Amino acid sequence: MAELPQDWLAAGRDRAGTPRGGQLGTRARLRTVVGLGGLVLLVLGAILLPWLGGLDQTNVDYSARFIAPGVAHPFGTDANGNDLLLRSFAGLRVSLLVAALCAVVSTVLGALFGALSGALGGWPDRLLMRLVDTVNAVPHLLLGIVIVALFRGNLWAVVASIALTHWTSVARIVRAEVLALRERPFIDAAISGGSSRIRVLRRHLLPAIVGQAAISAVLLLPHAVWHETALSFLGLGLPPHLASIGNILTDARQAVLLGSWWVVVFPALLLVLTTLATSGIAAGWRDRLVPRRRSELAL
Template identity: 40%
Template sequence: MKRRRNRRQDTRLLLLFAAGGLFAAALVGLLLSDRAMVTDFSQKNLAPCLRHPFGTDWMGRDMLARTLAGLSLSIRIGALTAAVSAAAALVLGVAAAVLGRWADAVISWCIDLVMGIPHILLVLLISLAFGRGFAGVVAGVALSHWPSLARVIRGEVLQLQQAPYVCSAGRLGVSRLRIARTHLFPHLLPQFLIGLILQFPHAILHEASITFLGFGLPPEQPAIGVILSESMRYLTTGKWWLAVFPGFALVLMVLLFALVGERLRQLLDPASLHE
């Protein structure tokens, strides 16, 4: 009798496939970053063909190379900003729950303050304060994406503190730092990993958004936001491929990141162990 496939096995395969596709896109785009800048005016404004599957732009640059280079740049920015944001959320969320009432009040006030400002406006303001460019984009996205995850981690820590083994450790004189390291962080790891992965699509979309608006990466870099912004001037002349392929690639990458986060959540959920 043929054994029925386990849902967790299917989830692992899909997770590996999505993660492998994203890693391949980042690596190939990094290798094509120089080619994405090469101009050839004898090949400008070509529609998609075998030699140029995504066509060429008004300077004869290959749109496939530019799209892959832009995706690679977005993935690297997303990885850096998501890591910084998730680490800040972990530290602040744990600190709010274990350092006492005053720390909780101050950190909760900061969370409410950041979440009370329109997100794209906050990213723009921080990016401008840090001088725009790569550093401004990284700072703007990283410093604006931590509150939601910090609030989740704070709630999880407050719940864990009521567990009998944590209360017993406190009564036995175990230090707060050791309790956090031994009892809290292992239980927070699934939420932290899921939050880290789910930060990626938000970071990528906000990086592309502020770059599209002209407040992010400089125009000489082959970023998706730059490509989409420049293509707006040529859509009315029928050059649809300048925006359709980069835009579709951006949406596909964001959906893959969201899929990785959702599948990872299912994989780490204890309730799915016997599915």
């Protein structure tokens, strides 16, 4: 039988229109670098710009209300005469802080539930998955509104309302990963050697799902930002003195009717840029940390 060429698999992938592994790796690095660079710039702007610009949100200057974007005020001014560039980045700082707390809590909670469900199996697995189905059956925004309404104006109530409604997706992803890992030979060897399920979970399964958990946390970050914005826009989120993006957009509803479009456009643009940056990081990490999915699609 004639020998197959050494690059027969690469040639087959090229005929199928699938990029080679090197190209996939380059794209993953490019996505990660661009996304990480954009997110770093946004975070630095959120930390430094309000401080360097001397933003004082308690100051009211009605003579400077609704000035259109220009050299002096690149984003224009708002209803109180504050520079919208500084106030938007100050709001992004608050929104990112809340979103980061929500993403971490949701990821830890979902990873624990998913890992326990997949590792234990049997009736614990069925019980935990029914709990996940129950949480998913309730509209997230409605449940979040109920939680926030009970503790209105409380920062931790906003964090809890988002974290307790978004851990289920992480739990499903981690459970699927654990179920796949359970079939690997090194897990069978550990169990045959007398290791308990809890020991296998702690020593082998949890370290193996760190990559998936990290990707889930990054993907939850923009989702939590939008969720916090929605709650604040409805008047149920953060206190008014905390200039989150949602509070800024709430104050801008009347300004749009007066023709001051920039009061809405620029804060919303920061939200979109944050989402694109974190999505790029997550896509790059997924291609680099989970190569099995990429190779299966290529085949």
